[in-house]
Amino acid sequence: MAAAKKLSRDRVAQLTAQDIAAGSYINIGLGIPTLVPKYLDPKKEVVLHSENGILGLEGLQPGLPGDEDLINASKQHVQLILGASIVDQSLSFAMMRGGHLDATILGAFQVAMNGDIASWSTGAKDDIPGIGGAMDLVAGSRRVVVVMEHLARGGAPKLMKACSYPLTGLGVVTNIYTDMAIIDVDPARGFVVRGIAEGLSREELQAATDAPLLYADDVAVLTEH
């Protein structure tokens, strides 16, 4: 498959950002998701949540000194925006688990057609395990949006009939944005493609995917620009 048919990480982030409704409360995870905020229209007033107890943050403006007591979940320095609030971490997780976030946007190792997600461990013997807030985020957010490359580094598929890695959550993923496609997870039917990268055939997309793909009535062609 030609690399040219794949969307850039920034374009995937941009497509993700376009689908976020104005006034949403959103948690942003590691990986491609960290690129999403820069494509959010400030007029939409999307409010970002960080699990360490910050609601209403943005990237640190270049040239400003970072503050140790203002970081995000990726441990990057951030700054508060007007309207921000600080809470203790148990209340921050109540926001996540309690269904108050409109969406959590995170990376994954694998997503299954029933919405299962595996994102914290490859199950390898010498793997140092680490969960952080991922299990809480997927347990409670209204939408669980996975943003990732369509294929693993070695070329293995990541969109599966069933996950082979240890699960982060069961039946939780609602939408997937990759460098090849935009896919909704229908609890009854499985993966439903609603956008495909320009120049990529349905056969090529299926070949890169373990689970069978269905297609929405309207399938957008995703261009790089």
Next chain:
Amino acid sequence: MAAAKKLSRDRVAQLTAQDIAAGSYINIGLGIPTLVPKYLDPKKEVVLHSENGILGLEGLQPGLPGDEDLINASKQHVQLILGASIVDQSLSFAMMRGGHLDATILGAFQVAMNGDIASWSTGAKDDIPGIGGAMDLVAGSRRVVVVMEHLARGGAPKLMKACSYPLTGLGVVTNIYTDMAIIDVDPARGFVVRGIAEGLSREELQAATDAPLLYADDVAVLTEH
């Protein structure tokens, strides 16, 4: 039994106050307990807790206007002292249930020799039931101190072999102050008298008590002044 042998409500409150250690965090309930604070030595810095989320309060100074947003559990106006804090009510109840209060001082309908307490309902048909914070207070406070008249209004005993009224908590009462005696509750042995009102005989005290009374090695004679 001559009324003269009974201690006044104020004297019972004073005896209760004397046994409260300096620096204690205390919750004060309705009835005779409301008289306890005025006998607390300010130098002891006993910090009063009110279930609606106030830690560090005192009675409103005469002549000051009350503030609707500063009341105690008896719905009386209060004022804050230096060092006071305001918390939401779930954290206030965490203090109670979580064992952070050194003592709760409350009234009761009945106390049993195993430490059971009945304080919220007489079980009568037309009784309007009401629990409030009492069940949480007795469930968690390090000491549960009952302050009440020794006999019910009709002359029935209130210190029982077993409570006949619906329970507030099981095996929780640690100390009892009445107008006739000071009694500790020993989980293994039952009621142990450590103070008896002046002029009252042990026989008279037993006659006013349903459960058998034991006596401490040192039994104080409680005078009115």
Next chain:
Amino acid sequence: MINKIASSLSEAVAPITDGSSVMITGFGDSGLPRELIDALIEQGASDLTIISNNAGTERVGLARLLELGRVRKIVCSYPKSSGSVVFTELYRAGRIELELVPQGTLLERMRAAGAGLGPFFTPTGYGTTIADGKEQRVVDGKGYVLEQPLAADFALVKAYHADRWGNLTYRLAARGFGPVMCMAAKTTIAQVDDIVPLGSIAPEAVVTPGIFVSRVVRKDAQNGRS
């Protein structure tokens, strides 16, 4: 632009429908959202389930809502405050359902709902009639009762200051049930003394973040005024 400011009390309570469950802040006469309750009385919704610490006093506010026959059931910890005449009448006449809950359990059940937790074990009420019909369990020698999360369709909350995002502060002990009810209701409506510009409330001074709040309204915002 996020704008949660309702221009009148009646607009603020408009979405409440017959059969709704409604949490109402307050401890005795403290922390009551009086203006929102009056707006609800005027609004007309009936067959309500009210979740509040007390059951109203005299014949105004919550007691008036009861007296008008608009409340099917009340979930509270202490309905027998002095002056709770209306509740007493209705209860003795069998015309209102009462679910009596220890106050700490009431708070914790609402918090569990708001925090996305399931049932939880609490020591409060273990072995008492409150535990009748509930699962009980002894852990490390201590007895516990299993209690269920308690959510609601709406919460009417008395707060102090709000901004257009719904960030809230509270005044003194009126804080009370506010933070927990804001979390536990699907739609939270807060009345405030003042609406302040975004950014006026210091981030560390926000007690309830706007994520838990759907609408804010000035307590003196009459119909047609903003």
Next chain:
Amino acid sequence: MINKIASSLSEAVAPITDGSSVMITGFGDSGLPRELIDALIEQGASDLTIISNNAGTERVGLARLLELGRVRKIVCSYPKSSGSVVFTELYRAGRIELELVPQGTLLERMRAAGAGLGPFFTPTGYGTTIADGKEQRVVDGKGYVLEQPLAADFALVKAYHADRWGNLTYRLAARGFGPVMCMAAKTTIAQVDDIVPLGSIAPEAVVTPGIFVSRVVRKDAQNGRS
């Protein structure tokens, strides 16, 4: 007179004994009570169980405590931050026990302990390996795992201001684990930037009331200095 002020960091951590469980605030490098951790390193207690979100980075602070072999077990949500070299070495060598807990469950277990609750059902981790060996239950179609309260002998907490009663404020997102750990530990020791006179912290601005705090110490209070 209530006076919880310790005159030095070493005095503050003196009661920690071998075999103690110790909660430590912090999220990555934010909110860490560095000075108290250094005082604990100097103090010498070993066979510790550490409860903290992460497992330390580089070879300083918590990582140094691990490297010195003073920690038997660590309870945390994310021990593999970049720079967690010491933990990785010890873990691969089988020389440290790890109890991996989802972060929200870690917080909620501590809160349950501090709030006097028993076990609770949380949806987090349902059906995953985290639930292995634990009771699971489906309520209204949603799956939950039963989790246990988590208390500790001590908590080392980074706060901002304190008074002699132990009332605390926190600075920005350093608040983090502080309020919950203060509740969950038998003895809570807070380091602060400044100790202020009683009454200087407005009652509504107190984040952790002194009832949850045993000792406070200035972060620059060296031995023998107050």
